[in-house]
Amino acid sequence: MTLTTLGFDADDTLWENERFFKLTQERFTELLAGFADPDHLSERLLAAERRNLRIYGFGIKGFTLSMVETAIEVTEERVPAHVIEKILAAGREMHAHPVETLPHVRETLELLAPAYRLILITKGDLFDQERKLAASGLGELFDGIEIVSDKTRATYERVFADYGDGPERAMMIGNSLKSDVVPAIEAGSWGVYVPHELSWDLEHADEPAGTDRFRQVAHLGEVPGLLKEIL
Template identity: 75%
Template structure:
């Protein structure tokens, strides 16, 4: 695919770009607040949990397992070490439920992939727990559409430089599509590629950054059904 086109390789984020993810974290956090209602107000508990998640990212990485461990840590802290064993058990049950929840693909996901799969290299570039992301990809039914799958510990400029050089013609001829400006769009542009933001109604607070509005390689669409037009426009 190294013809005269400007764009030959397109990477897709997975969670909240191709399938639902954040809504299950929000539902579990609400359940967590109910379990700890006798020890902390929901807003305070949410703040403490976010602090734990931020603190633990470098240790546990992204994903449900790290989230579950952060909930347990927060429960121990807000109860002064007196959290009942039954509460810990229910937190673990909630984490297991998240890890087995059926995959719900988002509108236009398959259509968008199929429309460009024949003319471009299609990659899945996602961060999170290896087993969980492999499970979701298999259940999504989208796996056969990708030319490559990269499950990484984090997404930075160097990540896109490496992946787009390995699978494509370098980041300058690549595009990254995702719901996170911080993880999907900004570092891909920093690497020299295009970044397409597809907003999701729920985005984790630690993924919030300002959009790179002045960047010529920044694009924003309302949903994946608009992606093929962007790809054709770039050429």
């Protein structure tokens, strides 16, 4: 069946994202060095992020609040006010960081845009994702933009029906097996995994088994060739 619609993830697929979270977490570890060893602090922060996802959702704001919560917990409510202030400042700096697009992104989207409907499907904070998309200069290449609270099978069923000809005639491309590939394949789409060197622990998942609609490429520039191969 001919593919008509291509979905693209944003963070760490189109532009750098996780690297800034890792750098901020290193700074957080330095700030709390006198209260907890790095491994323990990392475990506590990850637990706070997991716990807070259903409240704050994905993105910088939730990450910043989870850092504050962790700082209060590991210091038994003795964290100095100036440390909290620096944590909040680190969160603000993440929001202000320039957008760095990944290699092969623009030329790949420009090559594919005339032949397919391109849909950006990303999760996270609405304000921050809109900011990054505007700063990237890539928005005009997409036929639709979907910023969602999470990515599930139902998400892809709805988005590919709204913007395309249904999930069976669509392909989702992204760096997360858990969010971009597995649920898209469950919806009936193709799922293409584009690994990034950094990955958030809560996005880990196994490769889908028992399907011929899963592919992996080294970078986004290989997607046009993949499309010619499978069609």
